[in-house]
Amino acid sequence: METRPLDTAAPTSTAKRARGLDRAFEILDFLRDQKSPMRPNEIAVQIGAPRSSVYELVNLLLRNEILELAGGDGRVFLGRKLYFLGAAYEEQFDFTRECEAALEMIAHETRETSQFCMLDGNKYIVVRMKEGARPFRISSDVGQSVPIPWTASGRLLVAHLSDQEIIDFIPPQDFQLPNGEWLEPAVFIREVREAWLKGEFTFDSIVDSFTHCFAVPVLDANRRCVATLCLVAPREDGIENREEYLLCLKRASQRLSGQTSVPPLSR
Amino acid sequence: METRPLDTAAPTSTAKRARGLDRAFEILDFLRDQKSPMRPNEIAVQIGAPRSSVYELVNLLLRNEILELAGGDGRVFLGRKLYFLGAAYEEQFDFTRECEAALEMIAHETRETSQFCMLDGNKYIVVRMKEGARPFRISSDVGQSVPIPWTASGRLLVAHLSDQEIIDFIPPQDFQLPNGEWLEPAVFIREVREAWLKGEFTFDSIVDSFTHCFAVPVLDANRRCVATLCLVAPREDGIENREEYLLCLKRASQRLSGQTSVPPLSR
DNA sequence: AATCAATGTCCGCTATAATGTACAAGTGAT
């Protein structure tokens, strides 16, 4: 019926005149990232957009209650309407309940921190998290965007793409790990394929130096990985209980997979 | 430092060429209302927008993951990104936790159904609800838009507006009650003023014929009504326990009011 | 077969939205 040109979702930076809609969502994403109200001018500067455009868009978004004045001094932040729209999404694809139950179960059996993760555009994000029995400082907060190659889940979340698509999909600079080293895309892709075959991926976290990460895929009706369940454990614990932990994760993911309540992956 | 032109929020309907952004959010609101995936063509027809425009916008929104393919046959629905944005909003104005606690408390003390309500544009909506001990069919679902004059909470939610602003704000046809009768705007306004003075409004529901509704305001730091707590009880129960219920509601609202976690009302 | 309605695509026209630029006002440092 159609085949989208596969625009790589990237808001394309080279365009001379950006489209209002794209700019608008760029603003929203930026605010989400900042996690705090900002002034239009500041937004314009930071996202590298013309001031006049940003002012106009911000006013439009305010009118629609997509943005709200917040924090005084003309600062704006994400608005109530987004909350309502998000709630409507959640209601339609009601994965949160089962998801919460799955995390609960994992946390109960393993006493470790467990997470439910997805892709947001071309980044990885933690959608829900359940702290383990002895909580320790986890590097990635809920809702924080993280480069895909930095994470165990990342190996599974792009498994439905071809090699070339993976290359095109992930921003090149995201292959630079937090320690400065570069991860060879070919190596990453090999890990992706292996992870998909085994239905799991585990490694010592790249982001910190004391945890071991486990990830297993959550599949939609078409057996595509739309999300992951993962588990973050202190390294010794992780190594020691490896098989038990993996089994637990897989049991949980099995229960989630294929449910109609899991949102399908487009394309 | 500035005074926004105060654009009266009206999405201006007379415009010849609608702005893409407005159309886009019109689509999103429409989908929220429908609560199910729809085809672009159908959307265009129902919201009375040019087909070509809607197709273009839908594609743009798909690219940004604001919409997702869902339900097959090219149907689209609200997308994951909206969920993420909504979550970010919720985190910033973290009223849900206290709110949930307040509802819990009310439900526990009264055994009746309690709700947390706000304005969504120029409509009333139930943001959260806690079913009472003996749940009965409540007319208004969570997330459903309802005309302001139909609800007890409506009397409080517009209390910060002047008479004229109230008239301008509420769509004229919303003064027609579900039974077909017209509520005189002047009468409504009088009720608004009284409700605000007493810090409460109660009446036999207009929407159904067997419940009595109680509403009390939740105030922000500027003492403006940004939300309401309300309680829906069978009529006899409502009349009988009137004072007790009101007291309970007011205690709960007191705890919520003025918290920084309550989102401020713009303008 | 023929007709009609519903759906998706394509393309040219033009109203207008995005932009650059100039201006004004406030703030703080020197």
Place this chain on the structure above:
DNA sequence: ATCACTTGTACATTATAGCGGACATTGATT
């Protein structure tokens, strides 16, 4: 007092986004 900087507003220009309308498919109904 002067400069540098940040923030918000106003306006003219032009690239383009929204629109109308033609066309192609499909599937149901006659």
